[in-house]
Structures are given as structure tokens and as C-alpha cells.
Amino acid sequence: QLAAMGGPAGPTRAASPGPAAQPPAPPRRRARSLALLGALLAAAAAAAVRVCARHAEAQAAARQELALKTLGTDGLFLFSSLDTDGDMYISPEEFKPIAEKLTGSTPVASYEEEELPPDPSEETLTIEARFQPLLPETMTKSKDGFLGVSRLALSGLRNWTAAASPSAVFATRHFQPFLPPPGQELGEPWWIIPSELSVFTGYLSNNRFYPPPPKGKEVIIHRLLSMFHPRPFVKTRFAPQGAVACLTAISDFYYTVMFRIHAEFQLSEPPDFPFWFSPAQFTGHIILSKDATHVRDFRLFVPNHRSLNVDMEWLYGASESSNMEVDIGYIPQMELEATGPSVPSVILDEDGSMIDSHLPSGEPLQFVFEEIKWQQELSWEEAARRLEVAMYPFKKVSYLPFTEAFDRAKAENKLVHSILLWGALDDQSCSGRTLRETVLESSPILTLLNESFISTWSLVKELEELQNNQENSSHQKLAGLHLEKYSFPVEMMICLPNGTVVHHINANYFLDITSMKPEEIESNLFSFSSTFEDPSTATYMQFLKEGLRRGLPLLQP
Numbered sequence: 271q272l273a274a275m276g277g278p279a280g281p282t283r284a285a286s287p288g289p290a291a292q293p294p295a296p297p298r299r300r301a302r303s304l305a306l307l308g309a310l311l312a313a314a315a316a317a318a319v320r321v322c323a324r325h326a327e328a329q330a331a332a333r334q335e336l337a338l339k340t341l342g343t344d345g346l347f348l349f350s351s352l353d354t355d356g357d358m359y360i361s362p363e364e365f366k367p368i369a370e371k372l373t374g375s376t377p378v379a380s381y382e383e384e385e386l387p388p389d390p391s392e393e394t395l396t397i398e399a400r401f402q403p404l405l406p407e408t409m410t411k412s413k414d415g416f417l418g419v420s421r422l423a424l425s426g427l428r429n430w431t432a433a434a435s436p437s438a439v440f441a442t443r444h445f446q447p448f449l450p451p452p453g454q455e456l457g458e459p460w461w462i463i464p465s466e467l468s469v470f471t472g473y474l475s476n477n478r479f480y481p482p483p484p485k486g487k488e489v490i491i492h493r494l495l496s497m498f499h500p501r502p503f504v505k506t507r508f509a510p511q512g513a514v515a516c517l518t519a520i521s522d523f524y525y526t527v528m529f530r531i532h533a534e535f536q537l538s539e540p541p542d543f544p545f546w547f548s549p550a551q552f553t554g555h556i557i558l559s560k561d562a563t564h565v566r567d568f569r570l571f572v573p574n575h576r577s578l579n580v581d582m583e584w585l586y587g588a589s590e591s592s593n594m595e596v597d598i599g600y601i602p603q604m605e606l607e608a609t610g611p612s613v614p615s616v617i618l619d620e621d622g623s624m625i626d627s628h629l630p631s632g633e634p635l636q637f638v639f640e641e642i643k644w645q646q647e648l649s650w651e652e653a654a655r656r657l658e659v660a661m662y663p664f665k666k667v668s669y670l671p672f673t674e675a676f677d678r679a680k681a682e683n684k685l686v687h688s689i690l691l692w693g694a695l696d697d698q699s700c701s702g703r704t705l706r707e708t709v710l711e712s713s714p715i716l717t718l719l720n721e722s723f724i725s726t727w728s729l730v731k732e733l734e735e736l737q738n739n740q741e742n743s744s745h746q747k748l749a750g751l752h753l754e755k756y757s758f759p760v761e762m763m764i765c766l767p768n769g770t771v772v773h774h775i776n777a778n779y780f781l782d783i784t785s786m787k788p789e790e791i792e793s794n795l796f797s798f799s800s801t802f803e804d805p806s807t808a809t810y811m812q813f814l815k816e817g818l819r820r821g822l823p824l825l826q827p
Contacts, residue, residue: 333358350477393442393612395565399433399497400605404547404580408600410692419595423584426537426545435497440490442612446562447487448527450517457648459516459660462487462529467509474507476544476585476594479536487513491531494570494606495552501536506548508703510661518555518653520646524566528555528650530657531570532698538584545584549604550576550697553654557642565612566642571605577731581693598693611639662696664710667719669696672733673745675726679767685821686767687723687814690752691760691777695727705760705777709810718814723764730756764817766824773817784809 337358341349353360404427406412411419421428447462454460467473481503484492488504491513495502505511511532519526534548554570572579578598586593659665670678672688679686689695695706709715719725736749748769755763760777784806 389441389443389615391614391616393564393614395440395442395445395568395612396437396609397440397494397497397568397606398437398609399435400603400607401433401498402601402603403431404599404601406599408578409582409597411595411597422542423545423586423595425542426539427547427582430499430537430547433498434500438493438497440493442558442563442565444490444493445556445558445565445568447490448515448529448556448558449560449562450515450525450527454517456517456520456646457653457656459514459656461512461660462515463491463504463512463531465509465511465532465661466505467511471509473509474505476507476546476583478503479539479544481536491533495533495535497606498604499535499537499547503534503536506532506534506698507546508698509707514657514660516648516653516656518648518650519557519644521642521644524557524559524642526555526557526644526647528653528657529553529570530654530661532661534698543585546582548581548583548698549601550579550581550694552604553657554606565608566639567611568608569606571603571607572601574600574602576694576729577735578693578729579697581698611637613637658696662706662711664706664716665696666711666716667725669725669727672726672728672736673748675724676748676765676767676769679724679765682724683767683825684722684724685772685817685825686763686765687719687725687817688752688763688765689725689727689760690730690733690756690763691727692730692758694729704781705762708804709806712804712807712810714807715810715814718811722818723814728752762813764814764821766821767826770824772821772824773813775813780806780809780813 337349349360350356353364355361355364406428409416411417416424451460479501481492481501484504491504492502495504513529513531515527515529517525518528531552533552534546536544537547538545549572552570552572554568556568557566558564559566578600580599580601582597582599584595586595655665669675675686675688678684689705730753733749733752736745737753739746751765751769751771752763755761755771755774757776757778761774762777762780763771763774765771
């Protein structure tokens with residue numbers, strides 16, 4: 271038979287006829303057999319993979335259960351915060367923060383820019399930090415004497431009374447990330463550190479203590495913010511993250527760059543639970559040469575013109591789903607500023623010989639800097655507005671100050687779209703994150719607000735102060751009418767120019783009904799429209815239109 275099939279069995283001879291003889295298998299049948307065999311092998315392999323996956327899952331669950339039994343809930347929380355890759359083993363790299371904490375030693379940082387060898391001919395810039403700690407009496411929980419808030423939970427906040435580094439020296443090359451991209455126009459924003467989060471991507475974990483190593487352009491931001499506190503997170507847990515900038519002045523050799531940075535700090539370390547400190551924003555400017563070899567001026571600060579400018583959140587448990595406390599407060603000063611223009615590290619004469627940087631009297635040499643003649647300039651207010659719109663697209667609608675909005679509404683005979691909330695709507699000390707990241711920045715809502723309303727938003731605290739101000743009775747009345755309708759945390763209102771509220775909805779109720787199915791909503795007041803696919807946009811559009819239906823007939827002709 272082997273010979274008949276071309277096998278290596280000696281001379282070829284025909285197979286003898288008879289029932290015992292087996293004809294050669296047709297090629298098509300062999301192909302089907304091989305395909306069947308391959309399918310069986312693939313199925314067996316897939317089954318083996320599933321078995322291995324189930325086995326791995328079972329092992330992981332067993333390790334998790336054993337760890338919980340061994341360490342307890344709080345111990346597992348601490349372990350998990352260090353086990354960044356979730357493999358239930360602590361590597362040396364993962365253990366490093368604890369080692370540094372216990373030994374008091376910190377390895378030399380290996381940031382990209384710091385790996386460059388120092389150039390003795392380059393200039394350096396001295397920056398000073400000015401810091402006044404948060405005022406505890408501005409926190410909401412101070413009203414009841416912090417009842418129910420453990421002293422341990424606030425220990426990181428109470429102990430942060432001074433800047434970590436009052437002064438630091440930077441090489442001018444470290445500020446290269448602030449240079450604009452080639453061809454950047456005056457006032458056109460660009461991202462130094464892009465935001466990677468949106469309402470669709472969700473938020474980053476609260477259960478973290480130590481920031482990830484900064485990379486690229488993050489390094490200079492991290493180093494600057496580390497002057498305030500040793501654990502800055504250059505990328506916030508919530509959108510919008512990052513840093514955005516724009517040119518506000520251009521000369522032949524210099525730029526003025528205005529910037530806005532969203533960053534936060536972790537004030538706790540193990541075994542305490544995380545405590546997040548999120549300033550409203552960091553803003554500022556830098557004047558630097560177009561090759562970043564000279565910095566004329568630098569300033570970075572948290573704006574303090576509002577009554578509240580910091581959001582604080584802290585965990586009360588050992589998992590991501592643990593209870594979280596939230597509060598807001600006021601920090602008077604958080605600022606970095608250059609002591610003067612950058613100066614050479616060493617001074618050379620015409621022959622290249624080093625010159626003593628001090629006069630015989632011991633005083634340092636004084637440098638004279640040429641006056642910069644700007645050819646193009648943009649106002650600070652306009653630059654700030656453009657950076658704000660880059661961070662928050664909902665600000666394509668102008669939100670006027672409270673009393674100014676009602677004055678404008680009277681002049682234009684329009685209704686007022688007003689949002690009253692606990693924290694600022696257009697910075698990171700906000701209680702209206704979901705609102706601004708969804709409906710308020712949708713195109714149909716932007717269009718209707720721009721066409722038919724005067725918009726404003728206000729802090730509850732500021733309207734309470736306005737209500738208590740005896741000097742202006744009309745402003746008192748406006749504030750009082752708003753506060754009568756307010757419920758925590760956010761209230762959206764449609765008002766007449768005299769302050770009368772004709773329609774309002776609370777943010778919690780709004781979120782509840784937009785998460786329901788259309789047939790579950792009893793009232794047709796907030797029914798969904800087939801015009802918009804997004805229920806939130808459809809419902810807010812209905813809210814605005816109902817406000818117009820109620821309010822327009824009441825406007826003075």
C-alpha cells in the first residue's frame with residue numbers, strides 16, 4: 271500500500287484487486303479531514319485558554335481573599351495603593367515610596383531635562399515661592415466645628431503651613447516647553463500638556479498617594495509646583511487636565527506667553543487615606559527670548575479674587591468605592607515669582623577668561639537689560655478668556671457677573687439663564703463638572719443661549735454676602751430671589767430682568783431624569799425630543815424652551 275501511494279517501499283507494483291484493497295483517498299476528502307483536524311485542534315486550544323483564564327481569575331481572587339484575610343481592609347488598601355500593576359506583589363520600584371519615607375532619602379531624579387549636562391555658559395533664573403495656607407474657617411464644615419471629620423483626615427492640610435522650597439534656581443533651558451509651536455499666532459491657544467480626559471473617558475483613581483514620574487514638558491511644571499508641596503500631580507483626576515498657553519506679546523527677539531495649568535496635590539501618605547487638594551487653577555506669564563536662552567520675567571499663581579478657590583476631597587475607607595468627603599475653601603496666596611531676569615552662571619571677558627561676579631566691595635555685579643519693544647500685544651483679559659474657552663468650551667457663551675447680567679438683560683429685554691452653585695463653574699474648584707462637560711458645551715445649547723438669553727453663574731457664598739449687604743437694596747432683592755430657589759449642589763434658573771425666577775431645576779433631579787428611560791418620566795415637562803440623540807442635551811433644551819414659554823410673555827414690551 272505504501273508503494274502504491276508513492277511511499278519508500280521498494281519497486282512499484284500494482285495493488286491486487288479484491289475487497290481487501292483500499293483505493294487512495296481523493297484529495298478533496300483529505301483536505302476536509304485536515305480542516306476538521308485543524309478545527310478540533312483550534313477548539314481544544316481555545317478551551318485550554320479559557321481554562322487557563324478561569325484558573326488565573328480564580329488564583330487572583332484567591333490571592334485577593336488571602337490578602338484581605340491577612341492584612342485586613344485597611345492593610346489591603348495600603349498594599350493596593352503601592353501595587354500599581356495589580357499583580358499582588360510589591361516590586362522594588364513599587365516599594366520605593368515607602369523606602370524613601372522610612373529612610374528619609376530620595377534618589378536623584380532622572381527627569382529628561384535634568385539628564386542634560388549643565389552648561390556653565392547658560393543663564394539661570396531664581397524663583398521664590400510665596401505661600402499662605404488655606405483658611406480653615408472658609409471651609410463649609412467649619413460652620414459646625416468640623417463635626418464628624420476626624421482630625422487625622424485633615425492632618426496633611428493642617429500641617430501644610432509653608433512652601434516646601436522657598437527658593438529654587440532653574441536653568442533657562444528648562445523653560446523651553448513654554449515656547450510656542452512654529453507659526454503660532456498672537457492669542458491662538460496651544461496645549462503645553464494636552465488633556466487626556468473627557469466625560470467619555472471618566473476620571474482617574476482617587477486611591478493614589480504618589481504622582482507618576484513626569485515626562486517631557488511635564489517636567490518643568492512638576493518642578494515648579496514641587497516648590498509648594500512634594501507631591502504635585504501635573505495631570506488632575508478630572509477633566510480638563512493639562513496646561514494651555516497663548517502668546518500675548520511678540521517682539522523681534524522675545525515672547526510673552528500667558529498660561530493656565532490645572533494640577534492638584536496629594537497631602538497624605540500611607541497609612542492615612544488620600545487627601546486631594548485641587549486649586550481652582552494656576553495662571554501666570556513668562557517673558558522669554560525666542561531661543562529660551564534668557565528669561566526676563568516669570569510669575570505663576572492661584573487667583574484669589576473669588577471667595578473660594580480650592581476644592582478638597584478625602585477618602586474615608588480602604589477602596590475606590592469608599593465614602594468621600596468633599597469641601598471647598600480659600601487659600602490667600604500660592605505664588606511663584608522670579609526675583610529678576612535670568613543671569614549668566616559665569617561671566618567671561620572678551621578673551622574668554624572668567625570674571626569675578628562680585629565687585630571688590632563684595633556686592634554682585636549689576637546687569638543692564640535692554641528695553642523690549644513689542645510689535646504685537648494682546649490684553650491680559652482677552653488672553654485669559656481665550657485660555658478659558660480652550661479649557662472649557664461652554665465658555666463660548668459669555669457668562670457675565672451676577673448683577674451685570676441683570677443690567678444687560680434689562681437693556682436687551684432678555685431672560686437670564688442663571689446657574690447657582692457651591693463651587694466655581696469655570697475652574698477646578700467646581701461642583702458642576704458634569705453639567706459643564708455635557709449639556710452646557712453642546713452646540714444646540716450654545717446656540718440657544720447665545721441667541722435668547724443673558725447667562726451668568728454665581729457662588730452661593732457670594733450671593734449670601736450680597737443678600738446681607740445693606741448698601742444696595744436692588745442687589746439684595748436679586749440675591750434673595752435666587753437663594754429662595756436654591757437647593758444643594760447646583761440650581762439652574764430662568765429669570766426675568768427684575769430677578770423673578772420663572773423656571774428652575776436642580777442638578778440632581780436633572781441628572782436623575784436624564785438617566786431614566788423616556789417612558790419612565792411621568793411629566794411631559796422634561797420629555798425627550800427626537801431631535802437630539804443625547805438625553806441630557808434634549809432635556810436641557812426642553813428646560814430652556816419651557817423657561818422661554820413662561821418668561822417671554824412677562825417681558826416688558
